[in-house]
Amino acid sequence: MQRMTGGRLPHALLVTGENGVGKRLFADALAGLLVCEKPAMAGGAPCGNCKQCELVAAGTHPDIRVYTPEKSRMIKIDQIRALSSFAVGSPQVASRKVAIIDRADQLNINSANALLKTLEEPADDVTLVLLQESGRPVLPTIRSRCQSLLIATPGRDQAATWLAGAVKELDGDSRPTPEQCEKALGLAANAPRLALEYVTGNFITTRDEALENFRCFMKGQLSLAEAAKPFKAMGLESALWLFEGWAGDLARIGAGSQPRDKDAADMLTFLASHNPPWRAHEILDAIHESRAAGVYNVSPELEAGRLLIAWQKLMPVRRPAAG
Numbered sequence: 184m185q186r187m188t189g190g191r192l193p194h195a196l197l198v199t200g201e202n203g204v205g206k207r208l209f210a211d212a213l214a215g216l217l218v219c220e221k222p223a224m225a226g227g228a229p230c231g232n233c234k235q236c237e238l239v240a241a242g243t244h245p246d247i248r249v250y251t252p253e254k255s256r257m258i259k260i261d262q263i264r265a266l267s268s269f270a271v272g273s274p275q276v277a278s279r280k281v282a283i284i285d286r287a288d289q290l291n292i293n294s295a296n297a298l299l300k301t302l303e304e305p306a307d308d309v310t311l312v313l314l315q316e317s318g319r320p321v322l323p324t325i326r327s328r329c330q331s332l333l334i335a336t337p338g339r340d341q342a343a344t345w346l347a348g349a350v351k352e353l354d355g356d357s358r359p360t361p362e363q364c365e366k367a368l369g370l371a372a373n374a375p376r377l378a379l380e381y382v383t384g385n386f387i388t389t390r391d392e393a394l395e396n397f398r399c400f401m402k403g404q405l406s407l408a409e410a411a412k413p414f415k416a417m418g419l420e421s422a423l424w425l426f427e428g429w430a431g432d433l434a435r436i437g438a439g440s441q442p443r444d445k446d447a448a449d450m451l452t453f454l455a456s457h458n459p460p461w462r463a464h465e466i467l468d469a470i471h472e473s474r475a476a477g478v479y480n481v482s483p484e485l486e487a488g489r490l491l492i493a494w495q496k497l498m499p500v501r502r503p504a505a506g
Contacts, residue, residue: 190323192217193330194305197287199315200334202424203377206314209334210283214247215239217310218277235277235421245275249283256477258290263297270301270309284309288319295322303327330340343372349379359383372428389417390425391446398450400491401498407488417475422487426494427470434463459498 196213200206216222219229219236229236232448238244248269249261266282268498274280284290290298302311302325313329315321337345348366353359359367359382366387371378380388393413400410414422432451442448455463473486 192310194309195302195311195313195329197313197315197321197326197329197331199317199331201317201336201372201374202372203374203380203486204334204336205374206316206334207283207285208376210312210314213312214244214281214283217281217503218244218246219278220278239467244277246277246280248281249285251285252289254480256289256480258286258294258296260285260291260294263290263294263301264483267297267301270311273340274308279310281310281312283312283314285314285320285326286316286327287313288315289323290322290325295325299324299328301387318429318454336373339373340370342368342375342378343496345375346382349375350382353383357383363387369443370428370446380408386417386421388414389398392416393422393425397447397491397494401450401495407491410491411484411487414460414491415484419483419486422483422490423470423474423477426490427467430463430466430470433458433466434460437463454494454497458497462497466490466493 198206198209200504207452214237215229215430216227220233221230222228222334223483229239231240235244239247248266250258250266252258253262269280272280284298297467311329313321313325334351336342341362347361350359350364363382367378367382368375369389370387371381390413396405396410396413399405400407414425417425428444429447429451432444432447433455435442436448436452436455437458440449444451469490473481473490474485
């Protein structure tokens with residue numbers, strides 16, 4: 184907001200933060216503020232009454248465009264070409280245009296290169312807002328042409344307060360309990376938007392089934408195909424997020440810290456006691472490979488199976504009893 188009031192708003196803003204921390208919520212709010220006819224700059228809020236605000240509220244503002252990954256999980260060059268045409272055109276009803284790229288870390292190499300021209304020769308009446316998930320790379324040539332803004336993950340109390348307020352707006356019959364909200368926050372590592380998604384969907388139920396299958400598979404009590412089923416059901420990205428959280432907890436335990444996922448603590452503590460700390464990084468490398476392969480529409484079930492096998496290799500080898 185200080186940048187806006189001082190006339191220093193960049194033509195391109197790269198907003199970085201953890202999954203579910205509220206990057207898209209911020210981008211949408213910023214877009215509404217930028218097209219508003221009478222924004223309250225001191226409070227950082229649109230007026231809510233002008234024609235522009237009415238269009239934003241209806242989700243039909245023609246001067247705000249959002250570009251997201253398509254079925255390939257990447258933002259394609261045709262989308263960036265459409266963005267470039269939008270950027271050089273005149274605004275239809277507002278005094279400026281806003282283009283949101285959600286997510287800039289999923290631009291393929293061709294679309295990323297196509298975006299550079301728009302970033303290098305920006306029109307005066309357009310603002311580009313690029314969203315990047317922490318830990319996911321963006322081309323240095325794109326990063327260097329944007330001003331960066333980090334949205335930090337809030338503390339537990341702040342995240343819990345936000346989640347409680349969001350839950351209050353839900354229908355009473357489907358409103359999650361405080362205990363469910365607490366669990367969702369833990370699984371989401373305090374990312375409030377992700378926690379809301381968890382607590383209003385079926386992720387927690389599927390995740391609990393996945394954890395039980397994980398335990399049974401690690402003990403040799405369940406086949407690989409059966410163990411992978413709940414991971415497939417939750418989708419590749421959610422499955423990788425879950426595995427990534429467990430790998431992070433394995434590293435934390437190995438370093439003498441406390442795990443975030445209390446439900447998985449017993450299994451992860453056992454594994455940490457039988458493996459050197461660097462094995463957790465091997466698991467993380469395997470997860471990153473699966474995430475990169477996701478661009479090519481790989482099977483979530485096959486990737487889950489591959490990662491389950493990598494985890495099982497951490498189990499101590501049982502030696503036959505001496506005869």
